[in-house]
Amino acid sequence: MVSHYSRRSVLMTAGLVLKLFVIVLVGGGAASGQQASTAEAISAERLAGNYQLPNRTVIGIDSFAGGSGPPVPLFTDYTTGIIRTLFPLGGDRFVMGPGFGVQSPVERTVRVVRDTAGAVIGIGLQRSGEDEVVASRLPSTVREITFTNEDATLAGTLITPPTPGPHPAIVLLHGSGPLTRHSFGPYPRFFASLGLAVLIYDKRGAGASTGTFFPRTAFYPEPYLRDAVAAVKFLKARDDINGGQIGLWGTSEGGMLTTQVAAVENVAFAINSSGFMMPLWEQVLYNIEAQLSADGFAATEVADAVRFETMALEVMRTGSRWDEYEGAQAAALQTKWWSAYFGSSKGFSSLEGIRWQWEHIYRFDPLPALRTVTCPVLGLFGALDTSTPAQQTARNMENVLRAAGHRDVTIKIFEQANHPLMDARTGGNAEIPTLARMAPGVFDTIRVWLSSRITPAP
Incomplete structure (x- = not known):
């Protein structure tokens, strides 16, 4: 069975609306040929974390929900770029298929490993006919947080390393639509694996956050811009965060928004993943x-x-x-x-x-604000992107920043990548469930670029 996907509009206003990419996962159940258990599956939130294999490779499980249903576990290998939805067999067992949203034929079985007190301490991965390999869970601290901006109380999650800090940090910014903290795919735990504190939050009017999603009197993207600035200020006020090393990552609308926030708030870096840079x-x-x-x-x-x-x-x-x-x-x-x-x-x-x-x-144009950005900027785009024109966006971004005298600008276009930077064939939405991995080099590019611009706490 293949899960179904659809897109959402950037703004849920009446009439014609801008369409940008959001994955929506619907469905579930046991994979073909697998016997489902009557026991309730462990939640994606409880399973989320980074895990280390015996060969020291780190893999991640994120809590992911692109639609209105409950979050599902999303498995990612940061080395190979493999990314898979985990489909429940019930209790502590899951399966993954050969594609991002494909359940069968089963590629691997995943077993939750617990200690005597019932806490999750690892996951067992097994291919058919092979021995199980156990990955040990890496420690982290997860806190539910809130911060405020104007009419909204933004609810979110802060993931920090287990050491006292102060830690470098990153705020993740959403794509379009009323999305929650579970909409960021593999990135929350990926950035956590690099030693950063990671702040994710429900967009205003979505999930547990209050406030009007897009007030009738507002001008795009001001409500989301001010919320993101409030998120950065929230981190700067914390003793366990290094206030001089707080950066931004965003995808699609959020990618564009990283540059707008960096224009008005002092941040350490901005990573624009597939965000438009034109009127x-x-x-x-x-x-x-x-x-x-x-x-x-x-x-x-x-x-x-x-x-x-x-x-x-x-x-x-x-x-x-x-x-x-x-x-x-x-x-x-x-x-x-x-x-x-x-x-x-x-x-x-x-x-x-x-x-x-x-x-x-x-009528909104992000380029005037881009001219005033002074922090290091990384732009990542896919040549097969059907939402953001990669070549024009990359050219606009680099030309504007260079003309303004900005010297720390890195732009990379992945030739076979789509809007979410998955390794694609056409870039269309219909193929997304069958795609197997992120575009080669996406995680490595971010890892290497950040390594010379932030210093994790000991």
């Missing part, structure tokens, strides 16, 4: 064409969608051609590409609504 309306036009093409739509259908979106952007910007737009929207709603790209949205019902979209969201 938002330009990214929208690229996204609709690249996404539909990668998902197999005919060239005529793609051209039709691009023409429609171009008209929509003109109406948003100028307020003209509304009557013509209403007719075009009615026709577009009947097409296959509409539901594939916009989902269940019924479009705009008023000129006021479409104009609001431009004034409050689509």
Whole structure:
């Protein structure tokens, strides 16, 4: 059985919305040919952690939820880049298949190892016909935390090394949509494996966080920017954190946001993973064409969608051609590409609504703030990305920073990587469940780059 995936919009506002990548995992159950236990499976949160194999290779299990269901365990080998959802057999046993979201045929069985008191101290990994290999759990401290910004109380988790510190730290910033602390894939435990304290939190209005997700009077991305600044300030106030070595990592919307935070708050570094670096309306036009093409739509259908979106952007910007737009929207709603790209949205019902979209969201341009960033910057992009145009984004990012006199800028494009930097074939969403690993070099690039810019506490 293959789990199903879909995308979410960057903002859950009425009408047409920007579509960026979010994995949503649905389903579960025992893999084909495996006998499920009646015992309840251990939760992803309790299993999450880093584990060391006898050969000293470190692997991670993160608590991951891209949709509305409970988090599932996500297995990652930081050396090979292998990334797999763990599907429960019940109790303390799981299986992983040959792809990220594929359950069968079973590739490995995973057994939870406990001490006499019932605490998780390791995991056993076994391939068919081979001996089990046990990985020992590495110590860490996990705390539930809250911090505030304006109308929101942000709830999150702080993962720290077991030593007193003070530790270098990193704040992880979400992709688009009302996401929680469980939306970061393999990265929370990966960064923890490098000796950093890691702060993850539920986005405003999502999970256990309060506040309005996107206030009607707000201008994108201000609410998320101010929340992220509050997260950095929260860490700076802690005795166990080295306030001079707090950095940022983000993916998609969060990748863009790292640069905006770094422009207004003193941070040690910013890592932009697949975040757009151009006016938002330009990214929208690229996204609709690249996404539909990668998902197999005919060239005529793609051209039709691009023409429609171009008209929509003109109406948003100028307020003209509304009557013509209403007719075009009615026709577009009947097409296959509409539901594939916009989902269940019924479009705009008023000129006021479409104009609001431009004034409050689509006119945003991240480049002016980027010019003022002075901290070290790492940009990571995938050449097969259908949401963010890798070449243009990398060029804009480097040109703006270099022109401003910035000298510590590193940009890397992974030729076979998609939006979440997985080793891909087309970059389309439909293939994601079958993908087997992160693009070669992603984890190593981050590890090496950070090693010369932070110093873990002894």
